[in-house]
Amino acid sequence: xxxxxxxxxxxxxxxxxxxxIAEAREKNANSSQRNGRSDDPMASMxxxxxxxxxxxxxxxxxxxxxxRREMAKQNQSLGRRTNLSIKEQxxxxxxxxxxxxxxxxxxxNQLLVVVGETGSGKTTQLTQYLAEAGFAxxxxxxxxxxxxxxxxxxxxxxxEEVGCQVGEEVGYNVRFDDTSSPAxxxxxxxxxxxxxxxxxxPLVSRYSVIMLDEAHERTVATDVLFGLLLKTIKKRSDLxxxxxxxxxxxxxxxxxxxxxxxxxxxxxxxxxxxxFAKDPVSDYVEECLNxxxxxxxxxxxxxxxxxxxxQEEIDTSSEILHERMKKLPANVPELIILPVYAAxxxxxxxxxxxxxxxxxxxxxLATNIAETSITIDHIYYVIDSxxxxxxxxxxxxxxxxxxxxxxxxxxxxxxxxxxGRTGPxxxxxxxxxxxxxxxxxxxxxxxxxxQNLSMTILMLKxxxxxxxxxxxxxxxPARDNMLASLEELYQLAALDDEGLLTKHGRxxxxxxxxxxxxxxxxxxxxxxxxxxxxxxxxxIAMVSEAQNVFHRPREKQKQADEKKVKFHDQNGDHLxxxxxxxxxxxxxxxxxWCFENFIQFRVMKRAEDIRNQLIRxxxxxxxxxxxxGMRTDLVREALCxxxxxxxxxxxxxxxGQGKHYKTVMxxxxxxxxxxxxxxxxxxxxxxxxxxxxxxxxxxxxxxxIDPKWLREAAPTLxxxxxxxxxSKRKKTERIxxxxxxxxxxxxxxxxxxxxxxxx
Ligand code: CDP
Ligand code: MG
Numbered sequence: 001x002x003x004x005x006x007x008x009x010x011x012x013x014x015x016x017x018x019x020x021i022a023e024a025r026e027k028n029a030n031s032s033q034r035n036g037r038s039d040d041p042m043a044s045m046x047x048x049x050x051x052x053x054x055x056x057x058x059x060x061x062x063x064x065x066x067x068r069r070e071m072a073k074q075n076q077s078l079g080r081r082t083n084l085s086i087k088e089q090x091x092x093x094x095x096x097x098x099x100x101x102x103x104x105x106x107x108x109n110q111l112l113v114v115v116g117e118t119g120s121g122k123t124t125q126l127t128q129y130l131a132e133a134g135f136a137x138x139x140x141x142x143x144x145x146x147x148x149x150x151x152x153x154x155x156x157x158x159x160e161e162v163g164c165q166v167g168e169e170v171g172y173n174v175r176f177d178d179t180s181s182p183a184x185x186x187x188x189x190x191x192x193x194x195x196x197x198x199x200x201x202p203l204v205s206r207y208s209v210i211m212l213d214e215a216h217e218r219t220v221a222t223d224v225l226f227g228l229l230l231k232t233i234k235k236r237s238d239l240x241x242x243x244x245x246x247x248x249x250x251x252x253x254x255x256x257x258x259x260x261x262x263x264x265x266x267x268x269x270x271x272x273x274x275x276f277a278k279d280p281v282s283d284y285v286e287e288c289l290n291x292x293x294x295x296x297x298x299x300x301x302x303x304x305x306x307x308x309x310x311q312e313e314i315d316t317s318s319e320i321l322h323e324r325m326k327k328l329p330a331n332v333p334e335l336i337i338l339p340v341y342a343a344x345x346x347x348x349x350x351x352x353x354x355x356x357x358x359x360x361x362x363x364x365l366a367t368n369i370a371e372t373s374i375t376i377d378h379i380y381y382v383i384d385s386x387x388x389x390x391x392x393x394x395x396x397x398x399x400x401x402x403x404x405x406x407x408x409x410x411x412x413x414x415x416x417x418x419x420g421r422t423g424p425x426x427x428x429x430x431x432x433x434x435x436x437x438x439x440x441x442x443x444x445x446x447x448x449x450x451q452n453l454s455m456t457i458l459m460l461k462x463x464x465x466x467x468x469x470x471x472x473x474x475x476x477p478a479r480d481n482m483l484a485s486l487e488e489l490y491q492l493a494a495l496d497d498e499g500l501l502t503k504h505g506r507x508x509x510x511x512x513x514x515x516x517x518x519x520x521x522x523x524x525x526x527x528x529x530x531x532x533x534x535x536x537x538x539x540i541a542m543v544s545e546a547q548n549v550f551h552r553p554r555e556k557q558k559q560a561d562e563k564k565v566k567f568h569d570q571n572g573d574h575l576x577x578x579x580x581x582x583x584x585x586x587x588x589x590x591x592x593w594c595f596e597n598f599i600q601f602r603v604m605k606r607a608e609d610i611r612n613q614l615i616r617x618x619x620x621x622x623x624x625x626x627x628x629g630m631r632t633d634l635v636r637e638a639l640c641x642x643x644x645x646x647x648x649x650x651x652x653x654x655x656g657q658g659k660h661y662k663t664v665m666x667x668x669x670x671x672x673x674x675x676x677x678x679x680x681x682x683x684x685x686x687x688x689x690x691x692x693x694x695x696x697x698x699x700x701x702x703x704x705i706d707p708k709w710l711r712e713a714a715p716t717l718x719x720x721x722x723x724x725x726x727s728k729r730k731k732t733e734r735i736x737x738x739x740x741x742x743x744x745x746x747x748x749x750x751x752x753x754x755x756x757x758x759x
Pocket of ligand 1: 093125
């Protein structure tokens with residue numbers, strides 16, 4: 001049976017361990033008491049926090065009542081979190097002892113690198129210290145986060161600590177969601193949003209301090225900000241820049257930022273026992289589930305953090321885990337299962353930070369986001385799958401794809417470290433020690449060297465940076481990679497044949513849409529020959545919300561699939577998404593309708609919100625919002641106008657049934673995803689939203705097209721091959737990329753290169 005082993009001494013071990021844990025907890029509590037200060041030379045913000053609503057002017061009684069309710073709710077959730085007061089919690093963090101030293105350091109230095117273990121309080125405290133010391137009086141304190149969820153959750157936490165509501169003194173700004181207001185003094189934002197702000201205001205004149213947080217993550221946007229802010233400080237001697245990192249890349253950051261000083265916050269960590277898998281694991285998800293169960297049944301109290309790779313995997317795992325827990329004997333303590341991923345709805349976010357009630361255990365199933373971006377306290381056990389889902393730029397394909405890859409050794413160490421924050425912990429690695437030594441890179445490759453750079457280069461061009469090849473990148477991306485992006489932007493008419501930004505290109509930068517190709521499709525759709533921007537706005541809003549709109553619970557898959565088929569458009573998934581949105585709007589945006597149709601209500605609301613924001617930008621750019629009615633072929637054609645690079649053609653396999661596809665650009669074999677409305681239908685030509693790599697390369701969200709639209713969309717890229725210049729093989733392809741296949745190097749490319757001052 002699965003009951004606990006008892007008479008073999010393991011109980012004794014447990015007790016000793018439990019004692020040690022209790023000891024450690026006590027020690028923490030004591031040290032925080034010892035650190036408590038009575039004098040408090042802080043500015044108004046902290047006073048507000050202590051006095052609650054005191055002194056705050058509120059417009060009317062109703063607002064006051066709702067404000068009090070909100071405060072009560074927040075206090076309640078805090079009460080559950082820990083029995084320390086906010087002040088005590090803040091003062092128990094490792095960074096607190098260095099508050100004054102830090103403030104001194106930033107007063108005398110314009111640039112400062114701050115290094116400290118994850119959870120030491122860098123993100124939540126440093127901004128407050130700065131505000132308390134008066135740095136927020138002349139401008140905002142901006143703090144960038146590589147991840148959206150982190151920006152939101154940290155802003156909420158800091159608002160709680162400051163004693164305001166999010167959007168008042170503390171706010172956040174992430175793509176499609178800006179809560180900052182004129183009152184905001186501490187602003188958390190994604191690095192991408194600050195990049196957008198710099199586009200409008202290169203001197204970032206609204207800020208007095210910018211903290212580039214989680215710099216070790218080395219996202220493209222953070223890397224670009226490094227270079228941009230290096231330029232900005234030349235013109236703004238009063239601007240302070242702080243670069244924070246959880247790891248020891250500090251030297252590298254310091255040497256890039258003019259050899260600025262490094263401020264170290266000594267960590268508070270406990271030993272973590274590392275357990276490797278003895279044999280290679282064939283199914284890490286299954287192994288994760290087994291390990292969770294084993295820990296829960298045999299190990300002393302303490303929460304578990306599990307690193308998986310993506311939302312779907314996490315949702316499925318938690319469903320299976322729920323089932324398995326139900327089958328355990330009633331005397332087994334409850335296991336609270338919580339998912340954490342980038343698209344996590346905000347209602348769920350506060351739950352993950354709450355400790356498990358006494359006698360229960362919490363297991364958090366997380367993506368890489370819990371590696372450094374967010375800290376969950378009371379974790380004693382870490383299960384590390386050894387994998388991460390990453391966006392990888394495929395040089396051959398010339399585009400990004402999502403792929404599950406092994407993590408780096410640095411990541412593995414960081415993950416294990418999460419178990420040693422509250423007391424001594426254990427890490428279970430679901431890979432062998434040999435795999436760790438031989439198959440994992442020492443550190444991860446910066447994103448800028450493995451991603452499509454089109455959006456980044458377009459932004460740089462829009463900032464007036466002509467020589468993008470000469471931009472001061474900390475780790476410059478491959479030159480070919482940048483040239484490929486310049487070429488793509490040229491095909492999208494964002495750059496002219498001299499490599500200069502066009503009006504069209506400038507308009508494309510206005511949309512917070514992930515890829516220039518989608519912005520282009522949107523702009524095209526508003527032009528008279530397509531006249532379908534109303535539809536395109538919906539489609540882009542639906543694909544921009546990263547989550548799957550179709551709900552497919554394990555026990556009701558068949559019903560869910562039957563409902564889904566009703567929305568299917570014979571021409572593919574983009575139009576299917578359009579049908580879903582239309583159906584929902586006809587139901588008056590009803591929640592019941594979503595429930596009935598296995599549609600995620602939350603995703604629909606988000607899509608509606610995104611759509612409205614895009615409409616505002618369209619209006620500002622004086623772009624027409626027009627509907628094509630039933631002429632959805634125009635929508636597909638307009639899609640092609642931007643997405644022409646993501647085209648694939650069906651291959652005939654030996655049995656004569658077209659089962660797989662080849663991309664038109666580089667002839668890579670790709671497959672129609674089973675969730676597609678086109679699965680099993682196999683139209684000859686399609687464009688797809690993204691490629692997803694698991695066991696195969698899957699096309700995600702695909703739509704049938706007429707190949708001549710490709711040629712019309714990108715005459716410099718594609719041409720219709722005429723009979724006499726075709727080889728036998730090429731005859732079957734009919735449409736082929738123009739560059740370097742049939743002709744020499746493109747002329748424009750050379751001229752663009754010359755324009756870069758390098759060619
Ligand atoms: O940035 P760093 O990793 O150094 O630490 P932090 O994010 O400032 O976290 C400091 C403390 O605040 C940790 O104990 C977190 O658990 C807590 N925190 C929280 O309770 N809720 C959040 N949304 C973020 C942090
Ligand atoms: Mg942090």
